[in-house]
Amino acid sequence: MILNGGLRVNWTLPNGTAFVGNDAAKAQLAARVESGSLPHALLLEGPVGSGRRTMARLIAAAAVCRSAGEKPCGHCAACHKALNVIHPDITELGGAEEARSFHIDAVRALREEAYVLPNEAPVRVFILCDVQSMTDQAQNALLKLLEEPPSHVRLILTCENRSQLLETVRSRLFAVSLSGIPANEAAAVLKRHLPDRSDEELLRAATLWSGVVGQALRSLQDGSYREILDLLPPLAQGIVAPSELELLKATAPLEKAKEAVPAVLNGLQLILRDALFCRYSCSPLISTSPESAQLLAKALTRQQLLALLDTVGDLYAARLRNINHTLFLTLLCSRLRSAAGK
Numbered sequence: 001m002i003l004n005g006g007l008r009v010n011w012t013l014p015n016g017t018a019f020v021g022n023d024a025a026k027a028q029l030a031a032r033v034e035s036g037s038l039p040h041a042l043l044l045e046g047p048v049g050s051g052r053r054t055m056a057r058l059i060a061a062a063a064v065c066r067s068a069g070e071k072p073c074g075h076c077a078a079c080h081k082a083l084n085v086i087h088p089d090i091t092e093l094g095g096a097e098e099a100r101s102f103h104i105d106a107v108r109a110l111r112e113e114a115y116v117l118p119n120e121a122p123v124r125v126f127i128l129c130d131v132q133s134m135t136d137q138a139q140n141a142l143l144k145l146l147e148e149p150p151s152h153v154r155l156i157l158t159c160e161n162r163s164q165l166l167e168t169v170r171s172r173l174f175a176v177s178l179s180g181i182p183a184n185e186a187a188a189v190l191k192r193h194l195p196d197r198s199d200e201e202l203l204r205a206a207t208l209w210s211g212v213v214g215q216a217l218r219s220l221q222d223g224s225y226r227e228i229l230d231l232l233p234p235l236a237q238g239i240v241a242p243s244e245l246e247l248l249k250a251t252a253p254l255e256k257a258k259e260a261v262p263a264v265l266n267g268l269q270l271i272l273r274d275a276l277f278c279r280y281s282c283s284p285l286i287s288t289s290p291e292s293a294q295l296l297a298k299a300l301t302r303q304q305l306l307a308l309l310d311t312v313g314d315l316y317a318a319r320l321r322n323i324n325h326t327l328f329l330t331l332l333c334s335r336l337r338s339a340a341g342k
């Protein structure tokens with residue numbers, strides 16, 4: 001184990017559909033699984049909604065599956081339990097995105113449990129979700145397990161970005177990156193879940209969420225997609241308004257919607273690209289608010305638009321560091337205004 005050589009990985013979800021996209025990650029994992037060299041500690045990094053937990057569950061199911069062929073077969077008793085999240089040898093922990101919410105006590109309990117032999121499978125699999133929310137103390141406690149894991153233990157960790165973890169922890173993990181998939185493929189997946197929505201709306205949502213299907217689906221279902229679209233024009237206006245107050249007001253709805261930030265930044269990036277195109281009138285508009293793009297194209301120079309695009313990229317990266325959300329929004333306002341020469 002984890003799997004003996006010669007076995008193949010089956011990326012089909014319990015509902016019968018395939019895990020779409022992220023072919024590089026799948027190939028990387030399949031090669032390890034098929035050669036019987038899946039590491040003791042695996043890190044699946046990627047944006048929320050990119051399928052990290054689903055992939056972790058599929059790998060865990062493969063690890064306990066009793067089939068002699070493709071794993072997880074989806075039919076044996078072990079697969080049935082694993083895919084219904086009731087297998088006694090698969091434990092899931094964490095899953096809260098709030099900073100420092102994954103405490104040392106949970107890791108200590110995990111360490112004790114890890115030394116207990118499996119109940120029925122050849123291995124015990126621990127899925128630790130959103131490990132960026134671990135305190136430093138918790139990460140250090142985990143380190144001891146990573147350094148000398150019992151031979152029957154497999155750890156699958158998930159986080160947004162490996163840079164969020166302590167270097168000592170990171171260096172002991174085999175990291176695989178997941179990302180959004182091409183917008184048209186993401187829109188096709190969304191269509192299966194929301195057949196009544198228009199193709200145009202699904203493609204726009206997929207584009208706004210950079211092809212991260214889980215987030216796009218959630219925002220379409222709970223209505224936050226529409227709220228994000230409504231937030232973009234005042235945000236664009238706030239960047240060039242005479243007073244900073246307008247931008248502060250525009251970003252106020254984000255105070256209680258931290259999870260919307262990636263889509264807002266991406267939506268702003270699309271508007272800025274369109275604004276650049278507007279200045280040369282050389283390309284069709286791709287953003288959700290062509291009027292905002294035209295406003296920025298008139299109000300700002302090419303250099304300022306390019307500086308804003310860079311700033312949005314920097315803000316995207318800053319978001320991944322466990323920065324306080326209120327502080328992040330203040331930073332967002334001041335950096336955007338400054339890049340626009342305000």
Ligand SMILES: [Zn+2]
Binds near residue numbers: 065074075077079080
């Ligand atoms: Zn099976």
